[in-house]
Amino acid sequence: MGRLMTLTLARAGCTVEVFDAGGPGADGAAARVAAAMLAPLAESAIAPSMVVRMGHHALQRWPELLAPLAAPVFFQREGTLVLWHRQDAAEAARLSRVLARTAEQVPELPAMKPLDAQGIAALEPTLGTRFAHGLLLPDEGQLDNRQLLDALLATLQALPQVRMHWQAPRTLDDFKPGSSGQPERVIDCRGLGARPQWNTLRGVRGEVIRVHAPEVTLSRPTRLVHPRYPLYIAPKPDHLFVIGATEIESEDMSPASVRSTLELLSAAYSVHSGFAEARILEIATQCRPTLPDNLPAFHQPRDGVLQINGLYRHGFMIAPALLDIAMELLAAGHSSLAEHFGLAPQLNTDSP
Numbered sequence: 553m554g555r556l557m558t559l560t561l562a563r564a565g566c567t568v569e570v571f572d573a574g575g576p577g578a579d580g581a582a583a584r585v586a587a588a589m590l591a592p593l594a595e596s597a598i599a600p601s602m603v604v605r606m607g608h609h610a611l612q613r614w615p616e617l618l619a620p621l622a623a624p625v626f627f628q629r630e631g632t633l634v635l636w637h638r639q640d641a642a643e644a645a646r647l648s649r650v651l652a653r654t655a656e657q658v659p660e661l662p663a664m665k666p667l668d669a670q671g672i673a674a675l676e677p678t679l680g681t682r683f684a685h686g687l688l689l690p691d692e693g694q695l696d697n698r699q700l701l702d703a704l705l706a707t708l709q710a711l712p713q714v715r716m717h718w719q720a721p722r723t724l725d726d727f728k729p730g731s732s733g734q735p736e737r738v739i740d741c742r743g744l745g746a747r748p749q750w751n752t753l754r755g756v757r758g759e760v761i762r763v764h765a766p767e768v769t770l771s772r773p774t775r776l777v778h779p780r781y782p783l784y785i786a787p788k789p790d791h792l793f794v795i796g797a798t799e800i801e802s803e804d805m806s807p808a809s810v811r812s813t814l815e816l817l818s819a820a821y822s823v824h825s826g827f828a829e830a831r832i833l834e835i836a837t838q839c840r841p842t843l844p845d846n847l848p849a850f851h852q853p854r855d856g857v858l859q860i861n862g863l864y865r866h867g868f869m870i871a872p873a874l875l876d877i878a879m880e881l882l883a884a885g886h887s888s889l890a891e892h893f894g895l896a897p898q899l900n901t902d903s904p
């Protein structure tokens with residue numbers, strides 16, 4: 553969020569100084585670990601229509617945001633494929649009902665398409681006909697988050713009006729916006745790092761495995777309905793796959809458990825046996841910055857300070873909407889876009 557804000561402000565003519573507790577590789581940011589799926593309808597299984605609408609907005613906005621960057625970023629809109637094993641048909645039926653309800657509430661979303669075994673094989677030939685039923689959520693997308701972070705960094709580094717400070721943690725108390733020698737405004741995009749001043753923030757742990765699987769070809773993010781959690785497999789370029797699922801109400805950043813790793817990899821193998829020969833590149837753990845209602849929020853605790861947080865598990869899916877709202881707030885003090893999304897109650901001027 554911080555890198556997107558910086559670039560947009562710099563392009564709007566501002567001089568921007570960035571203070572990041574981490575380094576240029578974004579180690580320590582949830583953004584580095586994420587799968588970066590842009591799946592508003594799929595996420596409506598757990599997200600309200602406000603988040604779904606913001607996700608739909610992002611699918612149009614990302615190509616505009618990516619086009620001027622200094623390096624290409626993998627972005628696709630081939631849809632999301634939802635699959636289930638026979639024993640999980642009841643859970644799949646429940647999910648289909650939830651998605652159908654979302655489609656009524658957010659009619660601008662393209663309609664989901666039920667698939668039979670042949671339909672699945674036509675979309676993803678390497679899966680064959682092992683799944684009897686599935687769903688295609690058309691036009692949903694994904695991007696390569698690490699390419700995006702690198703491309704934003706390279707673009708920012710080339711701008712003379714941007715100065716970046718690494719390993720430079722800050723708190724709001726370090727700034728007195730508007731006073732002499734101080735910035736005019738402070739934009740706080742510290743994710744979980746903002747908790748000392750936003751005490752309702754919490755971390756929701758996720759574990760993600762990155763594998764290189766030359767024997768597997770999938771053309772779109774694929775989700776497996778599961779009684780405990782929905783597994784996702786997000787294919788990035790060059791047979792790299794990001795496999796994840798877990799959501800644990802914990803701020804424990806310790807390495808992934810054996811149980812989660814076994815479950816994730818077994819579920820992936822049950823989707824495609826080619827994962828058996830995959831090479832595990834990384835098993836990463838991170839916590840998603842989350843507010844009590846699991847929704848994003850803006851806070852303006854005092855003049856000249858704007859905090860953007862609570863991106864939870866939808867940071868890439870909603871960042872373009874939050875960016876556009878933030879720019880409206882900074883320019884005019886209010887945002888018609890926030891009203892359009894129904895986010896207005898989340899615009900708060902009280903101290904969090």
Ligand SMILES: Cc1cc2nc3c(=O)[nH]c(=O)nc-3n(C[C@H](O)[C@H](O)[C@H](O)COP(=O)(O)OP(=O)(O)OC[C@H]3O[C@@H](n4cnc5c(N)ncnc54)[C@H](O)[C@@H]3O)c2cc1C
Nearest residue numbers: 553573582583586587588589722743745758866867868869
């Ligand atoms: C396992 C997992 C999978 C995910 N999958 C998806 C997905 O498929 N789709 C999707 O849309 N989203 C996904 N997300 C969510 C997404 O990653 C987050 O919502 C998003 O990264 C939040 O962005 P942010 O900029 O608010 O915080 P972060 O990405 O955490 O960035 C915070 C930044 O603030 C810096 N910082 C922290 N403290 C300080 C300080 N005191 N001073 C200065 N700088 C500080 C950090 O160094 C970091 O650079 C996933 C997240 C996880 C963990």
